[in-house]
Amino acid sequence: MLRSIASFAFLLMGARILGKQTVSQMSIFDFIATISMGSIAANLAFNTDTEVHHMMIALGVFIAVTFLSAFISLKSRRGRKLFAGDPTVVIENGKILEKNMRKMRYTLDYLNQQLREKDVFAIEEVLFALVETNGTLTVLKKPHFRTVTRQDLNVPVNREQRLPIELIMDGDVIEKNLTENHLSQTWLQEELKKRQLKRSEVAYAVLAANGLVYVDTYKDHIKSPVDEE
Known part of the structure; x- marks a missing residue:
């Protein structure tokens, strides 16, 4: 039990040291290092049969090497290329x-599977497609196949200069x-009064970037809620 707790603690410490990089963002080197640490x-x-301190030393070395590789990648383009490689173009024009x-x-x-995940069902729509160093596919469509934006249509928009602010969570x-x-x-009480709500009735409330307040109550008042996973 103590070894298991120590193992978990070391992995947690290693994860905190190495940062918040997710599995989908890992390079090949990061993936190998993570599997080895696990x-x-x-x-x-x-x-x-193995001494605890031997395992801790090995785990510490792997964490240190992974951290060092990330530091080198941060400071050097050559280092990034060595550890992560370069994106590869798989579709051109x-x-x-x-x-x-x-x-x-x-x-x-x-390739077709990853294109479909990008909502691309016809290869002739693609100007460039690149396989990134973490294995994901990045797609740039030809101009006439791209989604129209408000800027393209000269439609005025309200500026948003902040992230949504969570006001109430889990009541x-x-x-x-x-x-x-x-x-x-x-101010928060006034916003709830406008909706004829008490604070105890609110499960979640957030102030959106556009200045509007979204409120979700514990009682959804839906007669036949969908109950599917």
Whole structure:
């Protein structure tokens, strides 16, 4: 039990040191290092034939090497290229670059799957498609296939200069958010009164970037709510 707790603590500490990079954002080097650290931590938890301090040293070394590689990548373009590699173009002006795909052992089936995930069902719509260093596909459509924006139509928009501010979560008022954004409890109560609500009835409330307040109550008043996973 103590070894398992120590293993979890070391992994948690390593994750905090290495930052918030998600699995989908990992380079090949990051993925290998993470798998190795997980294997060492598992052995620390249940392999009683190995000394605890040996496992901790090995885990510490892997964390240090991964952190060092991230630091080098941050400071040096050559370092980034060494550890992460470069993106690879797989479609150019609607043409599939089979040679580049063969280098990565990247199949047409997988290319089509990733294109569909980007809402692209016709390859001729694509100007460029690149496989990033973390394996995701980035797609730039040809100009006449791109989604029209308000800027394209010269439609005026209201400026948004802040993130949404959570006011109530799980029925509790987030005092810190009110204070940091110069909002008062009185103002919040007035907003709830406008909706004929009491604070105890509110599950979630947020001040959107456009200045409007969204409020969700515990009672949704839906006669036949969808109950599917």
